[in-house]
Amino acid sequence: MLIAAAFATLPALSLFALLFGRRAWSHAVVYLGCLGASLCLLAGGLVHLGGHPGAAPTLVLPFGLPWVEAHFRLDNLSALFMVIVDLSAAAASAFGIAYGSHVPEPRRVTPFFPLFLFGMNGVLVADDAFMFLVAWEFMSLASWALVLADHTRAENRKAAMVYLTMAGFGTFCLLPCFGLMAGPGGDYTFAAMRVHELAPTAGFLVVLLVLLGAGSKAGLVPLHAWLPLAHPAAPSHVSALMSGVMTKVALYGLIRVLFDLHGEVGWQWGAAMMVVGGVTAVLGVLYAVLQDDLKVLLAYSTVENIGVAVIGLGLALAFKDSGEPALAALALVAGLYHALNHSIFKSLLFLGTGAILTATGEKSLNALGGLLNRMPWTGAAFLVGAAAISALPPLNGFVSEWLIFQSLFQGPSLPHWAMKFGVPVVGALLALAAALAAACFVRAYGVAFLGRPRSEAARGAVEVPAVMRLTLVVLAALCVLLGAMPVVVTDSLSGVIAPLIGVHFPVSADLGWPWLSPVGATRGSYSGTVLVMVGALMFGAAILAVHGLGVRTLRRAAAWDCGHVEDNPASQYTGDSFAQPLRRVFAATPFRARETVEMPEPGDLGPARHTVHLIDPVWQGLYVSLGRLVDAIADQVNRLQFLTVRRYLLMMFATLVLLLLVVAVRQP
Amino acid sequence: MNAAVLQLVQIVLVVALAPLVTGWVRLVKSRLNGRRGASPFQPYRDIYRLLQKEAIVAHSASWVFRAAPYVTFAAVWLAASVIPTFSTDLALAPAADLIALVALLAIARFWTALAGMDVGTAFGGIGASREMLIASLAEPAMLMVSFSLSLIAGTTAPVKIVGFVLSGGVGLDVSMGLALAAMVMVSIAENGRIPIDNPATHLELTMVHEAMVLEYSGRHLAMMEGAAMVRLTLFMALIGCLFAPWGMAQAGGGVDGILVGMGAFLARTFVLATALAVFETAIAKMRVFRYADFLGGALLLGLLATIFLYVSEAV
Numbered sequence: 001m002l003i004a005a006a007f008a009t010l011p012a013l014s015l016f017a018l019l020f021g022r023r024a025w026s027h028a029v030v031y032l033g034c035l036g037a038s039l040c041l042l043a044g045g046l047v048h049l050g051g052h053p054g055a056a057p058t059l060v061l062p063f064g065l066p067w068v069e070a071h072f073r074l075d076n077l078s079a080l081f082m083v084i085v086d087l088s089a090a091a092a093s094a095f096g097i098a099y100g101s102h103v104p105e106p107r108r109v110t111p112f113f114p115l116f117l118f119g120m121n122g123v124l125v126a127d128d129a130f131m132f133l134v135a136w137e138f139m140s141l142a143s144w145a146l147v148l149a150d151h152t153r154a155e156n157r158k159a160a161m162v163y164l165t166m167a168g169f170g171t172f173c174l175l176p177c178f179g180l181m182a183g184p185g186g187d188y189t190f191a192a193m194r195v196h197e198l199a200p201t202a203g204f205l206v207v208l209l210v211l212l213g214a215g216s217k218a219g220l221v222p223l224h225a226w227l228p229l230a231h232p233a234a235p236s237h238v239s240a241l242m243s244g245v246m247t248k249v250a251l252y253g254l255i256r257v258l259f260d261l262h263g264e265v266g267w268q269w270g271a272a273m274m275v276v277g278g279v280t281a282v283l284g285v286l287y288a289v290l291q292d293d294l295k296v297l298l299a300y301s302t303v304e305n306i307g308v309a310v311i312g313l314g315l316a317l318a319f320k321d322s323g324e325p326a327l328a329a330l331a332l333v334a335g336l337y338h339a340l341n342h343s344i345f346k347s348l349l350f351l352g353t354g355a356i357l358t359a360t361g362e363k364s365l366n367a368l369g370g371l372l373n374r375m376p377w378t379g380a381a382f383l384v385g386a387a388a389i390s391a392l393p394p395l396n397g398f399v400s401e402w403l404i405f406q407s408l409f410q411g412p413s414l415p416h417w418a419m420k421f422g423v424p425v426v427g428a429l430l431a432l433a434a435a436l437a438a439a440c441f442v443r444a445y446g447v448a449f450l451g452r453p454r455s456e457a458a459r460g461a462v463e464v465p466a467v468m469r470l471t472l473v474v475l476a477a478l479c480v481l482l483g484a485m486p487v488v489v490t491d492s493l494s495g496v497i498a499p500l501i502g503v504h505f506p507v508s509a510d511l512g513w514p515w516l517s518p519v520g521a522t523r524g525s526y527s528g529t530v531l532v533m534v535g536a537l538m539f540g541a542a543i544l545a546v547h548g549l550g551v552r553t554l555r556r557a558a559a560w561d562c563g564h565v566e567d568n569p570a571s572q573y574t575g576d577s578f579a580q581p582l583r584r585v586f587a588a589t590p591f592r593a594r595e596t597v598e599m600p601e602p603g604d605l606g607p608a609r610h611t612v613h614l615i616d617p618v619w620q621g622l623y624v625s626l627g628r629l630v631d632a633i634a635d636q637v638n639r640l641q642f643l644t645v646r647r648y649l650l651m652m653f654a655t656l657v658l659l660l661l662v663v664a665v666r667q668p
Numbered sequence: 669m670n671a672a673v674l675q676l677v678q679i680v681l682v683v684a685l686a687p688l689v690t691g692w693v694r695l696v697k698s699r700l701n702g703r704r705g706a707s708p709f710q711p712y713r714d715i716y717r718l719l720q721k722e723a724i725v726a727h728s729a730s731w732v733f734r735a736a737p738y739v740t741f742a743a744v745w746l747a748a749s750v751i752p753t754f755s756t757d758l759a760l761a762p763a764a765d766l767i768a769l770v771a772l773l774a775i776a777r778f779w780t781a782l783a784g785m786d787v788g789t790a791f792g793g794i795g796a797s798r799e800m801l802i803a804s805l806a807e808p809a810m811l812m813v814s815f816s817l818s819l820i821a822g823t824t825a826p827v828k829i830v831g832f833v834l835s836g837g838v839g840l841d842v843s844m845g846l847a848l849a850a851m852v853m854v855s856i857a858e859n860g861r862i863p864i865d866n867p868a869t870h871l872e873l874t875m876v877h878e879a880m881v882l883e884y885s886g887r888h889l890a891m892m893e894g895a896a897m898v899r900l901t902l903f904m905a906l907i908g909c910l911f912a913p914w915g916m917a918q919a920g921g922g923v924d925g926i927l928v929g930m931g932a933f934l935a936r937t938f939v940l941a942t943a944l945a946v947f948e949t950a951i952a953k954m955r956v957f958r959y960a961d962f963l964g965g966a967l968l969l970g971l972l973a974t975i976f977l978y979v980s981e982a983v
Contacts (some may be wrong), residue, residue: 007940029737046902050711058961086761102797170763198671205812266710272823279904352831369788370728370730370788372730372732373728381732383732387775387778391771391774391776392771392774392775392776392778393764393768393771393772395773397773398768400769400943401683402767402768402816405767405811406767407826408815409814409815409818409819409824412819412978413972420978421975421978424812424971424974424975425971426809427811427815428970428971429810429969430808431808431810431811431812432804432807432808433701433773435803435804435805435806435807435808436805437802438777438778438800438803439801439803439804442778442781442782442785442796442799442800443797445782446782446784446786446793446796447784447785448784449730450730450732450785450786450788451728451785451788451793452728452788466696481896504824515762515763517762521829522825523818523822523823523824523825523828524765524766524767524818524823524824524825524828525762525763525825526763526764526765526768527762527763527764528759530763531746531763531764531768531772534746534749534763535742535743535746538679538742538746539738539739539742542738542741542742542745542891543738546719546738546887546890546891547717547887549719549892550719550720550721550886550887551720551721551722551886552736553722553723554722554723554724555722555723555724555725556724556725556726556727557724557726557727558694558727558886559726559727559728559729559788559789559883560724560726560789560882560883561725561787561789561790561882561883562791562872562882566790566791567753569788571790572788572789572790572793573785573792573793573794573796573797577797578793578796578797578800579797579829580797580958581797581798582797582800582801582803582804583800584957585801585805585957585959585960586804615934640804647924
């Protein structure tokens with residue numbers, strides 16, 4: 001009931017924004033309404049997960065296509081993703097109350113923001129293919145409009161174009177995917193798809209199409225190209241939702257089809273997803289570490305995290321098909337845990353970037369610096385987010401990566417040689433991604449928040465309004481909480497995956513409450529709770545001992561810097577200089593990174609120039625060549641426009657004969 | 669003896685012993701260089717002296733700079749207390765396995781690198797940037813070692829690996845050998861020893877770890893130095909317990925077992941410390957962009973260790 005009311009509120013808010021958009025106060029009202037609606041949906045999801053874990057209430061409404069009614073269903077998986085979506089949605093709405101008035105044209109944002117939330121939640125509760133796709137398109141088109149909110153900038157228009165193309169491609173793949181699952185009977189409800197047995201070819205195509213369709217929305221390499229263009233173009237609170245949450249809705253689509261509707265996916269697909277996930281993770285973070293624009297950096301890091309979650313999903317598929325349900329449960333829990341974590345810390349980081357934009361108007365790393373002293377709250381919250389995304393204990397990002405490593409380490413128990421050899425390689429890729437993510441966020445945080453300000457805007461930054469600060473602090477607290485109490489989370493996730501895998505996941509089976517020992521006590525365990533407590537004690541002991549044994553005086557002085565202090569803040573390390581060793585070692589081959597240095601002649605007082613050339617292999621190799629191919633084909637086809645009537649008639653005749661032949665041959 | 673008591677003993681032991689290990693390495697290196705060298709107890713005096721000095725903090729530094737020494741030290745200390753040194757009967761042992769151990773050390777690195785960038789000088793940035801490069805090569809290698817050990821022993825918990833090795837689970841194994849080689853290379857990198865980094869360098873452009881802590885003084889520097897010393901002891905204990913845990917006390921071993929375990933731990937540590945000093949004296953530091961060859965080699969050794977396991981299973 002509450003959920004239905006919240007659903008109805010969202011389109012109403014959108015209408016309200018259209019009608020009253022001229023009034024300045026209307027934007028705050030819309031965001032407040034969205035905050036209320038997403039809190040209701042969040043509560044609904046949590047109550048469902050906690051209260052009726054087994055139940056799956058359904059609802060049939062008499063609209064939609066004439067012969068298909070609109071089916072809705074809320075099961076555990078939907079409820080979990082509802083929690084993921086609406087947690088970040090609530091944060092973004094609350095942030096929007098203050099931030100919404102900072103965007104250039106708020107009237108281009110507020111009508112679409114509620115619709116975007118409506119679409120994402122709609123995908124989660126849809127129980128037939130028609131409603132699923134309608135809601136999916138609501139989500140895509142509303143976010144497309146939000147990407148175009150600042151339409152005066154040419155790069156945003158390009159981003160929106162690429163995004164629209166990719167979104168179209170995604171739905172174009174999902175459409176036949178659901179068609180194949182419905183089969184010749186044409187029953188588009190998910191209930192019918194669950195019982196429908198797929199032929200091997202159709203089953204193969206379904207998996208391929210859903211990987212392309214949902215994978216392009218999630219940002220799997222090589223379908224990630226739109227993500228770093230579109231996510232940064234939207235206003236920051238929308239970027240938070242697109243990056244933190246919309247990619248999770250895509251993961252939901254993947255899980256719904258692969259684990260629930262399809263049912264019988266072979267382990268080969270699991271292996272393939274695992275490898276794609278590993279490559280996505282490493283390439284995503286490698287792109288991210290080279291970026292100067294903070295929002296582009298965060299968007300690429302989303303690509304990485306989606307890759308990490310997909311490794312978990314792929315492993316789960318492989319274990320499930322090989323008759324290892326307990327390990328499949330572990331891998332799936334790990335993947336879902338990572339999805340939940342990523343939605344929280346990525347929202348936190350994007351909203352933090354929004355706060356930086358509010359305070360300075362800059363999102364380029366090389367124009368920032370020294371913000372921690374000027375924005376202590378934002379700085380502290382961003383630090384928690386950066387540590388969480390770098391998978392540092394005791395925060396949440398580490399727990400999910402630990403679980404994924406634990407399930408990867410069980411991979412060699414599978415009978416297939418492809419998995420035996422693939423698993424160590426993917427493990428190395430995952431470890432590389434985690435280490436590079438730490439480098440990426442040390443760089444981002446160190447350049448933006450530490451050091452000395454690199455521009456006047458950064459020097460004059462002031463802390464953002466209380467609503468924004470509060471949102472950031474709440475998200476940061478969640479990062480700590482979900483990391484320090486991992487067993488609580490894995491217990492509720494265990495209820496979510498039980499219907500998909502068929503077994504309950506024994507989280508703390510052998511050691512009891514605060515210890516996470518997924519594969520049994522002897523195979524390795526972790527306890528965030530204990531580490532936090534002991535770590536805090538040791539931290540306190542270190543401080544007490546040092547202050548007890550020594551002197552407590554502290555003097556502020558000029559930086560030492562080996563004696564050659566340089567007042568010019570340009571003498572600091574910049575983001576580009578920080579990335580240089582990583583670029584030389586890792587990016588030389590995949591991105592063909594080249595550096596040129598132009599030194600002025602001796603005696604010439606002009607500046608020396610250092611230029612970096614990077615080639616995006618995916619964009620150049622795939623998209624640009626694809627574009628050329630389409631152009632070339634179009635040129636050829638274009639000739640058909642200038643034929644004589646006689647030739648057109650001949651072509652029609654030939655087509656007719658061909659079709660008749662096909663019919664004759666296929667006649668039994 | 670009670671696991672909690674042994675845990676407390678270990679927590680104190682790693683911190684108390686760490687300066688001596690560093691002092692011993694320095695002494696052996698001086699002797700090999702033909703110098704007399706300072707007493708192995710000199711690091712204790714150094715740290716005490718630093719504690720008596722006032723701490724100087726740059727105007728531009730934030731609270732991260734002041735918190736980092738304590739966070740770094742606490743993270744390394746915590747990591748060092750969960751590795752079995754003289755006994756496997758530790759109360760905290762199940763709180764962190766090898767993967768969590770890598771991550772605990774990553775906390776220390778994350779904060780040290782941030783502290784290096786906090787003052788806003790070029791040297792701090794150089795150090796932080798190179799440290800993160802080393803980490804991004806060393807961490808995967810370390811996890812590959814954990815992977816092959818977890819395949820051999822069936823667990824990622826160091827305590828359980830010790831039990832497995834002591835029960836005669838592995839003989840002279842090619843995979844163990846490769847994992848050991850990879851582990852040693854990673855340890856050299858993680859501790860900033862020659863050939864990756866020179867802990868005694870006075871040339872700023874070649875510094876990595878020293879460049880990050882260049883701005884520290886007084887008690888903050890004492891904490892940073894202390895963390896580096898504990899980290900060195902930690903890696904010696906880790907190599908010892910994973911590859912040569914002989915003599916380590918097991919649960920229910922009584923006081924005798926613990927005394928033997930303590931003696932074995934001290935012997936292992938000083939043998940490894942001497943070996944480190946000899947190795948460092950015999951080799952020259954390498955260029956920054958050759959780190960990738962060195963640590964990439966460690967990663968490949970780790971991978972090979974896993975592959976060899978399959979091969980030996982199949983044969």
